[in-house]
Amino acid sequence: DQQVKQNSPSLSVQEGRISILNCDYTNSMFDYFLWYKKYPAEGPTFLISISSIKDKNEDGRFTVFLNKSAKHLSLHIVPSQPGDSAVYFCAGLYNQGGKLIFGQGTELSVKP
Amino acid sequence: DVKVTQSSRYLVKRTGEKVFLECVQDMDHENMFWYRQDPGLGLRLIYFSYDVKMKEKGDIPEGYSVSREKKERFSLILESASTNQTSMYLCASSSLGGWTGANVLTFGAGSRLTVL
Numbered sequence: 769d770q771q772v773k774q775n776s777p778s779l780s781v782q783e784g785r786i787s788i789l790n791c792d793y794t795n796s797m798f799d800y801f802l803w804y805k806k807y808p809a810e811g812p813t814f815l816i817s818i819s820s821i822k823d824k825n826e827d828g829r830f831t832v833f834l835n836k837s838a839k840h841l842s843l844h845i846v847p848s849q850p851g852d853s854a855v856y857f858c859a860g861l862y863n864q865g866g867k868l869i870f871g872q873g874t875e876l877s878v879k880p
Numbered sequence: 881d882v883k884v885t886q887s888s889r890y891l892v893k894r895t896g897e898k899v900f901l902e903c904v905q906d907m908d909h910e911n912m913f914w915y916r917q918d919p920g921l922g923l924r925l926i927y928f929s930y931d932v933k934m935k936e937k938g939d940i941p942e943g944y945s946v947s948r949e950k951k952e953r954f955s956l957i958l959e960s961a962s963t964n965q966t967s968m969y970l971c972a973s974s975s976l977g978g979w980t981g982a983n984v985l986t987f988g989a990g991s992r993l994t995v996l
Contacts, residue, residue, distance in 0.1 A: 777920065802984065811884070811970055811987030812923070857922060868985055869939075870915075872922035 771795045772860050774871035781878050787845040789874050791858030794839065798860035802868065803832060803843050806855045815856075816843070848878045883907075884988035886971050892994045899958040901991050903971030910975060912954035913985065914938075914946065917968040926969075929954055961995045968992050 773792045781787045791801070799820055804812035818825040818832045818841065825832050831844045845852055858871040887902040905912065913928040915938075925938030927946040935946050943965060947955045954973075958965055969992075972985040 772922075774922070804985075809889075809989065811972070811989050812985075813987070814984040817984075859923075867925070867928065868913075869925070870923035872920055 770872075771869050772858055772871040774856075774858055774874050776874050777872070778875045778877070781848045781876065783850055783878055783880050784847045787843075787848045787852065787876055787878065789843040789845075789856050789858075789876065791841045791843075791871055792839055793841070793860050795860060795869075796839070798862065798869075800861040801832070801834065801841050802859045802861060803830075804857045804859060804870075806857065806873070812857060817861075845876075848876075850878050850880055852876060853878050884971055884973055884986050886969075886988040886991045888991050889989065890992050890994075892996065893961050894996050895962060897961050897995075899961050899993065899995075901956040901958075901969050901971075901993070903954045903956070903988055904952050905954075905971075905973040905986070906952065907973060907975070907986065908951070909973035909986075910951070911973060912948065913972045913974075914944075914954065914956045915970045915972065916940070917970055917990070923970065926956065958993075961993075963995050966993060966995045 802817040803815040805815045806812040816827050816830050818834050834841045855873045855875045857873045859868045884905045914926040915923040917923050924940050929935045929948045945957045968990050970990045971988040974985050
């Protein structure tokens with residue numbers, strides 16, 4: 769049972785444009801949602817999070833939107849830069865114990 | 881700079897061999913985790929531990945075991961490696977307690993295991 773789903777395995781965007789990465793979840797018990805970024809041959813690194821009681825969180829070029837009724841969240845990157853090219857993982861967090869459930873990942877390619 | 885160190889970046893083993901993947905963190909974190917990453921499947925939790933000598937099964941524990949004899953070290957063991965265990969293995973740690981925004985998972989660089 770895939771509790772967190774990223775249905776787009778890849779996304780290609782032109783430099784300077786907006787990148788929108790999507791994530792759906794089935795479990796209403798998640799307390800937080802997090803986005804991680806992963807470069808090849810490196811471990812994932814934390815990017816941004818949002819509480820389940822919020823609908824938006826912004827950090828510089830990165831904004832995460834949460835639609836609880838639709839059980840959907842999205843990560844917006846504006847403007848996109850070539851250095852943003854990486855695999856992005858969405859994850860749901862159970863606050864008790866800090867257990868993260870990850871999606872399948874979306875590979876973002878930002879072309880100059 | 882905080883670190884999670886995985887001792888082997890690349891390993892090649894034969895079917896049936898016993899494999900040890902070692903992970904050490906220097907952040908005095910209580911929680912440690914082992915994930916595997918496969919294309920199209922994302923990161924899947926194998927085992928985790930909240931304290932020394934404690935372990936909990938994740939979503940895909942079959943074929944694996946773990947050991948946590950010291951707080952800073954969490955080992956993943958493949959008793960008899962099989963080809964379907966060829967994967968990227970990622971260790972992570974976090975501090976105990978509820979989400980503060982600071983106690984995110986910190987990952988190691990990963991261990992790429994190939995079982996022939």
